[in-house]
Structures are given as structure tokens and as C-alpha cells.
Amino acid sequence: MLTRTILPALLALTNTAAAVELHHITVRTGTDGLAPVTLTVTDAAGEAIACHADIAHWYSLELAQAAPGAELHIELWFDPQSGTYAALNDKRENLPVERLWCGFAGRAYATRALIPLDRRAEKLPAVAQALACAESDGRLVCR
Numbered sequence: 019m020l021t022r023t024i025l026p027a028l029l030a031l032t033n034t035a036a037a038v039e040l041h042h043i044t045v046r047t048g049t050d051g052l053a054p055v056t057l058t059v060t061d062a063a064g065e066a067i068a069c070h071a072d073i074a075h076w077y078s079l080e081l082a083q084a085a086p087g088a089e090l091h092i093e094l095w096f097d098p099q100s101g102t103y104a105a106l107n108d109k110r111e112n113l114p115v116e117r118l119w120c121g122f123a124g125r126a127y128a129t130r131a132l133i134p135l136d137r138r139a140e141k142l143p144a145v146a147q148a149l150a151c152a153e154s155d156g157r158l159v160c161r
Contacts, residue, residue: 046112052095052104055147057133059120059160060089062152066123069133071105071115079113081105083123092118094135101137120151121158131158 061067061084069092070078084090094115095104104112121130131151151160 046104047110049095049106049110051099052097052112055094055096055103057092057094057118058089058148059084059092060148060150061086062150063122063158064153067120067151067158068123068126069118069120070126071113072117072119073105073113073115075116078127079105080126098139101139103135103137120160129157131160133160
């Protein structure tokens with residue numbers, strides 16, 4: 019009886035959800051107008067590391083992993099017009115990189131070290147950038 023009368027009344031009093039209008043989004047593909055940037059990270063931590071890119075406020079993408087003593091190469095693309103770095107997916111779609119970080123594989127977020135990305139075109143490295151990452155107090159430190 020309660021669910022037959024009260025529930026329909028409560029549902030009738032709630033606001034209806036507003037309709038969402040969907041818009042077509044053009045995703046940039048390829049590398050035209052972009053400058054290649056290679057970041058080399060050496061794992062000096064004594065255990066495997068993984069590097070990730072935050073490509074949306076809620077989503078990160080693993081870019082590469084390295085075993086202890088190994089190097090990994092992260093290929094990014096820089097747009098000097100907007101200051102945006104991008105990673106390419108398998109369809110060559112540009113995935114804008116908000117932040118780049120590395121941490122110990124399997125617990126990378128909790129042990130992460132942020133990798134600075136200079137977004138000024140005049141500061142874009144003419145050669146590949148290189149970092150070494152080591153353990154310090156249970157976290158990864160990259161310099």
C-alpha cells in the first residue's frame with residue numbers, strides 16, 4: 019500500500035531531468051603543426067616504474083613502463099600555438115596531456131612524481147629531455 023501511493027507521489031514531485039544536447043566534437047588527428055618531444059626516463063629506483071598522462075580530469079593513460087636500470091621513451095607532441103602537449107592513441111588521435119607523472123608500477127599514483135612540462139614554445143627543448151627517477155622515502159623522485 020505504501021509503495022503504491024507514496025512512491026508515485028514522490029516521483030511526481032521530482033523535477034524531470036533536463037535534456038542534454040549532444041554536439042559533434044572534432045578530434046585532432048595526426049601530427050601536422052606539432053613538434054615531437056621525446057622524454058627519456060631512466061629507472062634508478064631498484065623496482066619497475068610506470069609513467070602516466072592525465073588526459074582528462076578523471077582519466078589517466080599509462081604511457082610506458084621500465085624495469086629497474088632500464089630507460090623508457092615517452093613520445094609526446096607539442097602544439098606551440100596553444101602550449102598543449104598530446105599523446106597519440108592507436109587511431110593517431112591527439113589526447114591532450116594535462117599532467118605527466120611516474121611512480122612505482124602497480125602503485126604509481128600513490129608513489130608518483132610529477133614531471134614538469136614547460137608549455138611555452140620558446141622553452142621547448144631542442145633536444146630530447148632526460149630524467150632519472152629514484153626512490154626517496156617510499157616515493158619516486160625524478161630529476
